[in-house]
Amino acid sequence: MNVLVTGAGGQLATELIRRAPGAAEVEALDIEQLDVTSSSRVRDCLESIRPAVVFNAAAWTDVDGAEANEDEALAVNRDGAAHLADACGEQGIRMVHVSTDFVFDGTSTRPCRIDDPTSPLGAYGRTKLAGEAAVLDRLGDAGLVVRTAWLYAAHGRNFLRTMLNVMSQRDHLKVVADQRGTPTSAASLATALWDLVAAGASGIHHWTDGGETTWHEFAVCIRDTGRAEGLLDHDVTIEAISTSDWPTPATRPAYSVLDTSVTEALLGRSPRPWSEEVRDVIGELAAAAAGESGA
Ligand SMILES: NC(=O)c1ccc[n+]([C@@H]2O[C@H](COP(=O)([O-])OP(=O)(O)OC[C@H]3O[C@@H](n4cnc5c(N)ncnc54)[C@H](OP(=O)(O)O)[C@@H]3O)[C@@H](O)[C@H]2O)c1
Secondary structure (H helix, E strand, O other): OOOEEEEEHHHHHHHHHHHOOOOEEEEEOOOOOOOOOOHHHHHHHHHHHHHOOOEEOOOOOOOOHHHHHHHHHHHHHHHHHHHHHHHHHHHOEEEEEEEHHHHOOOOOOEOOOOOOOOOOOHHHHHHHHHHHHHHHHHHHHHHEEEEEEOOOOOOOHHHHHHHHHHHHHEEEEEEEEEEOOOOOEEHHHHHHHHHHOOOOOOOOEEOOOOEEEEEHHHHHHHHHHHHHOOOOOOOOEEEEEOOOOOOOOOOOEOOOEEEHHHHHHHHHOOEHHHHHHHHHHHHHHHHHHHHOOOO
16 A cells, blocks of 8 residues: 655655555655645645555644634645545545544543534634535545644654753753643554544544643653653752733634544543653663663
């Protein structure tokens, strides 16, 4: 089975390539090789590769930057998704598109379900919601949209790597403790996406790692695991602050835990607890650091 992954080099694309099943022949294209904002490039690429499935891992993911650049974010997150969906529709290709918990406004008091009303608080969420519609309107059952949250990996730009970096240089930092969600490893998401394709899933699905937490508790887990794995050689105090103490250009949902039960039923399994995935990713970083130092 030929598979195309867009956005190669990003967190999710890297893990999709790593975790591809043996039967998949994966062609992964980065922004230089395939800029999804070009409809003609998208069409030509799909015609020449002729994949059975396209995973769209290309996205504008700078949440704060989207506030001042919504048109540029729309060009990638809505129009890029639409170009891919158009070409997939014309050529009979299945498409897997990834979306975000930021399509919700954070007022829910229980995990957000697939059919709960969406109401993004910021530009990034609006552009991602428009991307969902672009895919589902065009592709029907040939389209799959998977919402996820708080993505991180041992590579790329993410909270876990930023925290380890900041903690290595300081002994005190402040982290927001009044936003609840679920950290999700790009590796576990990639495995779930491959499994969803194998299961013939379509429509909207939710996938995150198990449980829920705050950015502050996530940071504490990163510190403690980093210390245990030898990546941090000193203790760090992590002060819990509120969102109002840490203003950002984009407003983030206070509560964006995703209900993954429908997807769990389809896959016949539950996600691992988020803290176990953190341990694996920090273990990967520790092994890489030990390899570099020749230990
Ligand atoms: N990161 C999160 O916390 C999070 C949370 C929920 C949902 N998601 C969603 O999960 C998906 C994967 O996210 P990720 O964390 O893997 O993102 P990422 O690491 O930022 O990767 C996105 C990739 O897309 C590329 N890209 C940007 N514009 C493009 C274009 N016009 N054409 C082709 N490629 C382009 C980027 O290239 P450059 O680096 O060169 O710009 C980057 O390599 C996205 O749909 C994202 O919205 C992410």
